Amino acid sequence: MVIDWSHFTPLESLGGGLLIGLAAALFMMVHGRIMGISGILGGILRPIKSDFLWRATFLLGLIAAPFVARMAGLISAPKIDGSVFQLVLAGLLVGFGTALGSGCTSGHGVCGIARLSPRSLLATVLFVSSGMVTVWAVPFFGLGG
């Protein structure tokens, strides 16, 4: 392991993290629920009339973030590398896995750990580990983008 100091951004990452925590805190105050993106998106795919609208407005807020950031002169759009095949495969795995495991980086990784849930702690250890193994293994399969 070599630490990549040239890309190390502890302050930005901490600051962004505090905002994410603030959003999770407000979501709990307003909704009384854990803010989990995969769950919010998953719910919109099997729509129930009574809760379609709040899911949609929340997701619209997410999509609006780059517009607001651009107006404020913050941040340019990051580059997305990888072939279409790779993105489709990865998207299917992310969608399938988060639906099966009932959570992703926000629901399990942030909110679950913050409420000291054993389930979420295990989920987080597993998806971070399998992500690390995947990044390590990708060059051997020639999938590198």
Add this chain to the structure above:
Amino acid sequence: MRRLSEFLIGLIFGIGLMISGMTDPSKVKGFLDIAGNWDPSLAFVMGGAVIVSFAAFRLAAKRRESLFGRVIMLNDTKPIDVKLIAGSVIFGIGWGLSGFCPGPAIVSLGNGEWKAAIFVAAMAGGMVLAGYVTRSSKG
């Protein structure tokens, strides 16, 4: 009022994801590349987010209802099972492959990136598929 609050919370969350580096797939891959050239930045994202939400959840645990009158749910409702384990491992593979998890992928739609749209469409497909698989395994 409620609709506005949900929109604003989504907006705060999305801007947080952007500032933190989570919406940059190469940054995410750098964080997961622990065997190579490791960029530990994203550990700080989780640190910052957990500190704030931990404090907020402590306060929430003392209340029964949210501001808009919904019952507060903070505890696990499901056990640790094969679905949780397999699902998390599968999610991690997709995350490592693309550098995208669900929130940042949706934020990237707002950048007008067609590649993000492909990813989100596939992700929605994966979620629908998981619904069929879990329903058929039950029946």
